[in-house]
Amino acid sequence: MKRTQFRFFSSVQTRISAVVATVLLLVLCANIFAFRQSSETVQQINEVFASNAVIMNLGDTLAAAQASMYDYLSTKGTAPLEDFYRYEQALREQTEELNGRNVGNDLLMLEKNIRFMTHSYLRVAEDAIQARRGRNVEEYKADYARASTLFEYINNYIYTLNSRRFSQNTENYLTLLRNMRVVERMSLMMIIVVCAFALALCIMSVRAMIGPLGALSAAAENVAGGDFSVDVPESQRQDEVGVVTNAFHKMLASIRAYIESQRASLEKEAQMKENELSMEAHLKEAQLKFLQAQINPHFLFNSLNAGSQLAMMEGAERTEHFLSRMAQFFRYNVKKTGGDAALSEEIESVDNYIYILNVRFSGDIHYEKQISQDIDLEQVRMPSMILQPIVENAIQHGIHDDHENGVVTLAVDDVPENENETGTDCVRITVADNGAGMSRAMIASIMSRRPGDGSAPQDREGGDSTGIAMENVIARLELYYGRKNLFSIWSDGPGTGTEVTVLLPKEKEHVSDSDSGR
Amino acid sequence: MRKFIYLATVILGFAGILVIGLYIRVQSQATKLDVNPDLFQSYQKHYLFVSSDESRMLRDIYERTASACEASGAWLEWCGQDMPGRYSAAECIDLSVAMEADGIIVYPDGSAGLEEAIQRAYGQGIPVVTILRDLPDSGRVSYVGVSNYQMGDRYGGQLLSLMHNGKNEVCLLTDAGDSENETQLLYTQMVQAIRNGAPSGKTMELRTQSVDSRTDFDAEEVIRDLLLGKTRPDILICQSSVQTECAIQAMIEYNLVGKVQVIGYYVTDQILQALRQELIPVTMTIDTGALGQDCVQALDEYLALGRVSSYYNISLSGVTPMTADRYEAKQAERSSGEEAG
Numbered sequence: 001m002k003r004t005q006f007r008f009f010s011s012v013q014t015r016i017s018a019v020v021a022t023v024l025l026l027v028l029c030a031n032i033f034a035f036r037q038s039s040e041t042v043q044q045i046n047e048v049f050a051s052n053a054v055i056m057n058l059g060d061t062l063a064a065a066q067a068s069m070y071d072y073l074s075t076k077g078t079a080p081l082e083d084f085y086r087y088e089q090a091l092r093e094q095t096e097e098l099n100g101r102n103v104g105n106d107l108l109m110l111e112k113n114i115r116f117m118t119h120s121y122l123r124v125a126e127d128a129i130q131a132r133r134g135r136n137v138e139e140y141k142a143d144y145a146r147a148s149t150l151f152e153y154i155n156n157y158i159y160t161l162n163s164r165r166f167s168q169n170t171e172n173y174l175t176l177l178r179n180m181r182v183v184e185r186m187s188l189m190m191i192i193v194v195c196a197f198a199l200a201l202c203i204m205s206v207r208a209m210i211g212p213l214g215a216l217s218a219a220a221e222n223v224a225g226g227d228f229s230v231d232v233p234e235s236q237r238q239d240e241v242g243v244v245t246n247a248f249h250k251m252l253a254s255i256r257a258y259i260e261s262q263r264a265s266l267e268k269e270a271q272m273k274e275n276e277l278s279m280e281a282h283l284k285e286a287q288l289k290f291l292q293a294q295i296n297p298h299f300l301f302n303s304l305n306a307g308s309q310l311a312m313m314e315g316a317e318r319t320e321h322f323l324s325r326m327a328q329f330f331r332y333n334v335k336k337t338g339g340d341a342a343l344s345e346e347i348e349s350v351d352n353y354i355y356i357l358n359v360r361f362s363g364d365i366h367y368e369k370q371i372s373q374d375i376d377l378e379q380v381r382m383p384s385m386i387l388q389p390i391v392e393n394a395i396q397h398g399i400h401d402d403h404e405n406g407v408v409t410l411a412v413d414d415v416p417e418n419e420n421e422t423g424t425d426c427v428r429i430t431v432a433d434n435g436a437g438m439s440r441a442m443i444a445s446i447m448s449r450r451p452g453d454g455s456a457p458q459d460r461e462g463g464d465s466t467g468i469a470m471e472n473v474i475a476r477l478e479l480y481y482g483r484k485n486l487f488s489i490w491s492d493g494p495g496t497g498t499e500v501t502v503l504l505p506k507e508k509e510h511v512s513d514s515d516s517g518r
Numbered sequence: 519m520r521k522f523i524y525l526a527t528v529i530l531g532f533a534g535i536l537v538i539g540l541y542i543r544v545q546s547q548a549t550k551l552d553v554n555p556d557l558f559q560s561y562q563k564h565y566l567f568v569s570s571d572e573s574r575m576l577r578d579i580y581e582r583t584a585s586a587c588e589a590s591g592a593w594l595e596w597c598g599q600d601m602p603g604r605y606s607a608a609e610c611i612d613l614s615v616a617m618e619a620d621g622i623i624v625y626p627d628g629s630a631g632l633e634e635a636i637q638r639a640y641g642q643g644i645p646v647v648t649i650l651r652d653l654p655d656s657g658r659v660s661y662v663g664v665s666n667y668q669m670g671d672r673y674g675g676q677l678l679s680l681m682h683n684g685k686n687e688v689c690l691l692t693d694a695g696d697s698e699n700e701t702q703l704l705y706t707q708m709v710q711a712i713r714n715g716a717p718s719g720k721t722m723e724l725r726t727q728s729v730d731s732r733t734d735f736d737a738e739e740v741i742r743d744l745l746l747g748k749t750r751p752d753i754l755i756c757q758s759s760v761q762t763e764c765a766i767q768a769m770i771e772y773n774l775v776g777k778v779q780v781i782g783y784y785v786t787d788q789i790l791q792a793l794r795q796e797l798i799p800v801t802m803t804i805d806t807g808a809l810g811q812d813c814v815q816a817l818d819e820y821l822a823l824g825r826v827s828s829y830y831n832i833s834l835s836g837v838t839p840m841t842a843d844r845y846e847a848k849q850a851e852r853s854s855g856e857e858a859g
Contacts, residue, residue: 109564113595196526
């Protein structure tokens with residue numbers, strides 16, 4: 001079983017999979033984009049007040065440092081000192097998160113100011129602590145006063161920064177809320193757009209893939225309804241639809257060719273049947289004619305016998321002889337029709353025929369026989385009713401217009417195998433006349449005729465003829481002996497007489513059943 | 519089918535552009551919220567502007583100086599602005615030192631300890647430039663302003679044109695922030711100028727009236743009392759835009775136009791309108807742009823070279839009703855030029 005191989009990318013399965021994958025990927029990307037935007041905005045909203053927390057934390061740490069410095073200066077205790085250094089470290093770390101550069105933004109410059117002021121504060125505070133350690137009262141009091149002033153400045157700046165940050169962050173918060181709504185709408189719009197695009201892509205792709213199937217199904221429906229004239233053009237596509245379309249195209253062409261051949265076959269069969277019926281009709285007509293022909297000779301034969309007996313009873317010998325010969329002639333016709341006969345019987349039939357004609361034409365027919373004594377006429381078998389039609393032709397067409405001078409000669413002799421075209425020993429029967437003769441065209445016409453081709457002259461069947469044509473004689477000879485070239489006509493032309501030769505092979509190769517069955 | 523494809527393409531295109539536009543808008547707004555220093559212009563230096571006077575003239579000076587700083591790669595900050603408390607000039611200078619500023623421009627307000635504060639700043643290596651009021655013994659590196667001699671001459675000239683025959687009562691408004699020496703110099707120079715130029719028959723009695731600009735609303739009270747008092751001057755000389763506007767307002771309210779001649783100071787919208795209506799005959803003004811340029815130049819020069827000229831003179835000019843329109847056009851042209859630059 002042949003399995004169709006498709007290109008990977010032209011397969012309908014692959015294309016549908018690709019379309020579905022593309023659609024899913026688009027929707028996934030749209031969702032990821034929407035989720036990412038929402039997530040970022042939410043994160044920004046969450047972090048919007050983080051800077052305030054950092055600033056507040058810085059203020060708290062600064063206050064703690066100031067308090068621990070005051071405690072140390074008051075008590076010179078270790079714990080406040082440790083606290084101060086811890087807060088100092090925390091302050092340094094926290095101020096590291098603040099801007100330290102000169103940039104064109106008020107809030108960032110506020111950060112920078114706080115950062116540097118805090119560093120200044122820590123330096124002054126450290127000076128105060130060192131002075132306290134050194135018991136330099138005036139210096140640490142002065143440093144404490146400076147530190148307190150700076151602490152107040154820094155607190156004011158932190159307050160200002162915090163307020164402005166809060167104001168800005170509140171504005172940012174509102175902006176982010178607006179952004180959030182925009183992001184929601186944008187995401188919704190994007191998802192709708194992507195879904196619409198995906199839907200359009202699906203529709204177009206499916207239409208492109210399935211569309212030809214619609215035309216194919218319509219064509220198939222027409223074909224199912226018996227309309228084979230529908231045209232399905234060949235597809236250039238390499239996928240299953242293309243293969244099915246092309247296969248349908250080829251199948252349709254095959255069906256058309258088959259129907260055409262069937263139609264031709266039926267027409268031929270009908271023709272043959274018509275011919276057969278025609279043959280049967282002709283056969284039946286021939287059989288009818290044959291039966292009629294049988295009936296008449298029997299009736300005539302019996303009548304002639306009755307006439308012959310009547311003539312004998314009345315003593316009319318010549319009449320009795322005539323009727324007797326007539327009766328023999330017709331009896332032979334009736335008896336031998338469809339079978340073979342001895343050469344002697346054929347010659348006797350010819351004799352009777354000549355006798356009858358001579359009675360009719362008052363002995364005008366000159367008939368001669370030259371029969372070789374070496375031939376046993378009783379042993380030579382041949383198809384019946386061969387010689388009489390030949391002799392009849394010689395009389396009817398050869399000497400018909402000149403009975404007085406016309407002579408019909410019947411000669412029988414042996415012909416060795418090397419002197420004839422059959423390649424075997426034959427008995428040669430020659431019927432010659434000195435009458436009208438024949439042209440070469442006439443001879444060729446007679447020799448080329450075959451029974452049933454309709455080319456036989458019609459007058460043969462009327463008048464005084466026995467109704468058996470030369471083509472019939474030739475055909476029966478060939479069928480009886482299974483050979484050709486057994487019959488020949490020779491004439492030098494009109495007025496030179498005609499000679500018809502029949503060769504009877506002594507070794508009969510084949511005996512036609514059809515002949516013997518007639 | 520083809521129409522459907524075209525329509526779908528157009529709709530999808532528009533929708534795509536809309537989504538991209540919205541995305542860009544959201545991103546740009548989100549970016550605006552960022553306080554990353556890298557997103558802003560960096561400056562090499564950080565100068566502080568110190569002034570407790572927030573009058574229109576000082577605001578103009580600050581803006582012009584800020585423009586000059588911008589061109590010089592410095593960020594100018596008005597110290598103490600938008601703070602919960604008010605700081606004196608001395609406190610602001612201490613703040614500036616704590617902030618480790620690169621330079622200070624100060625308009626002296628006469629506050630206690632200002633000279634010491636300037637001295638401390640100088641000791642920390644931070645140059646201080648005074649404007650309009652000089653503190654020569656404070657350790658400031660330079661002074662940018664009008665010479666008191668020049669000012670006395672110009673005021674004297676204006677007085678001569680305004681004096682009527684006979685005795686003229688002239689009152690010079692001073693500020694608590696003005697140093698006594700400077701006031702004395704100005705006074706002396708004015709008297710000298712009048713003596714030199716006064717025709718016979720015109721005499722002048724000059725006195726001063728102090729107005730404390732550090733106290734809110736004090737100027738208006740003092741000027742009203744002065745103009746409605748028994749010793750109402752014939753000519754009133756103002757030395758600040760606030761004083762001038764208060765005097766104009768009092769003249770209008772108490773119908774003193776023509777009875778008191780006011781020599782104004784600086785040009786504001788109200789003063790310009792008064793000039794056009796000839797409520798006042800003249801107002802003296804300075805070129806704030808040149809002042810700002812000189813301040814920045816002085817600081818830059820000191821930071822670069824370690825020395826600088828101790829005095830940058832700023833010219834004083836008068837605007838009369840005749841020249842008011844020309845002055846306004848010139849200012850507008852300069853403003854547009856700076857914006858374009």
